[in-house]
Amino acid sequence: MMKVNSFVFSALILAALLLPACAGNNVAENTAADDDTTLEEVAESGETLTGESVVIRGQFEAKVSDALFLVQDENFLEGEAVLVLNSADSGFTVPEDEATAIWVTGEVRQFTAAEMRDYEAEIDPAVYADYENRPVIIAETLMLAPSPEEIAENPEVFYGQPIVVYGEVESVIDAGVFTLEEAELFDATRLLVVGQFPDPVEAGERIAIRGQLQPFVAATFAEEYDLTFDPAVQSELEAEFAEAPVLLAEEITNN
Numbered sequence: 001m002m003k004v005n006s007f008v009f010s011a012l013i014l015a016a017l018l019l020p021a022c023a024g025n026n027v028a029e030n031t032a033a034d035d036d037t038t039l040e041e042v043a044e045s046g047e048t049l050t051g052e053s054v055v056i057r058g059q060f061e062a063k064v065s066d067a068l069f070l071v072q073d074e075n076f077l078e079g080e081a082v083l084v085l086n087s088a089d090s091g092f093t094v095p096e097d098e099a100t101a102i103w104v105t106g107e108v109r110q111f112t113a114a115e116m117r118d119y120e121a122e123i124d125p126a127v128y129a130d131y132e133n134r135p136v137i138i139a140e141t142l143m144l145a146p147s148p149e150e151i152a153e154n155p156e157v158f159y160g161q162p163i164v165v166y167g168e169v170e171s172v173i174d175a176g177v178f179t180l181e182e183a184e185l186f187d188a189t190r191l192l193v194v195g196q197f198p199d200p201v202e203a204g205e206r207i208a209i210r211g212q213l214q215p216f217v218a219a220t221f222a223e224e225y226d227l228t229f230d231p232a233v234q235s236e237l238e239a240e241f242a243e244a245p246v247l248l249a250e251e252i253t254n255n
Contacts, residue, residue, distance in 0.1 A: 036208075039073040042108060042135050043080040049108040054137065057145050057166065058082070060100045064131070067121035069094050071102055083111055083136040085121060092142035103145040103164040104137055111136040143210070147182045148191035151213065155245035158213045165191065165247060169205045173233065180209065180247070192216060192241050195249030209249045216246040 037054040058071035061081045070081040084104055086092055095102070109115050111134050116123055119138065145164045146157075168183040170190050176197060179190040183206050193209060201207065218234055 211249040
C-alpha cells in the first residue's frame with residue numbers, strides 16, 4: 001500500500017492551500033456546500049433569495065462589462081442566464097471561452113443602481129436598462145471548474161491556480177489517493193487526486209473537490225515533500241499518470 005509521512009503530507013496540503021492566496025484569488029475557508037444552488041433557482045427566485053449566500057456552478061456565457069458577466073446552467077441552456085459581479089480585488093480573470101465552467105460563491109442581490117453603489121465597480125448606466133431588477137450574485141469566490149476530461153485535454157491552462165472539479169470517484173487506490181472521472185460519462189478520463197481527508201471516499205461517490213493542479217512526478221514528490229510510495233503502487237501510478245496532472249485536494253464535499 002502507499003506509505004505517506006503524515007507530517008510532510010500535511011505540509012504538502014498546507015502548501016496547496018497557500019498557493020491560491022499567492023495567486024490573488026479570494027479563497028475563503030469552507031466555502032463549498034453539500035448542495036449547490038442551481039442557476040435556474042437563482043434566475044427564477046425574484047426577491048426570495050435576496051441576501052442569501054449561494055454556491056453555484058455554471059457555464060460562462062458572455063461578458064457584460066469589466067465587472068459583470070453572465071453564467072448559464074449547463075443542463076438548462078434555454079433558461080435565463082444569471083449575472084455575476086466580479087469584484088475588483090478578486091484576482092479572477094473572466095474567461096473568453098464560452099465552454100468554460102465557473103464555480104461561484106456569493107450573496108444574491110437585486111441588480112439596481114442603488115444596490116450596486118455599495119460595491120466598487122464601474123457599471124455603464126446603459127447596462128441597467130437591460131438587467132435592472134434581475135438577481136445578481138456578488139461573488140466572494142470565483143474559480144474555474146473544469147471537468148476531468150477538460151483537464152486531461154489541456155492541463156497547462158489550469159496549472160498554478162485554484163480550481164474546483166466535480167466528478168465521481170472511479171477507484172480508491174489508498175487512503176487519500178483515488179481517481180476521479182466525470183459522472184455518467186462512459187469511458188471517461190481518470191484524474192488522479194491526492195489529499196488528506198477526515199472521512200474516506202468510496203467508489204461511485206459523487207463529489208466536488210477544491211484544490212490545485214500540478215504534474216504528477218513521483219521523484220519530485222519524494223525529493224520536495226518526502227512523499228514515498230510502495231514500489232508496486234509507484235510503478236502502477238507512473239505507468240498511467242507519469243507527467244499527467246494530479247489534483248492536490250484541499251477540500252471535498254458531496255455533490
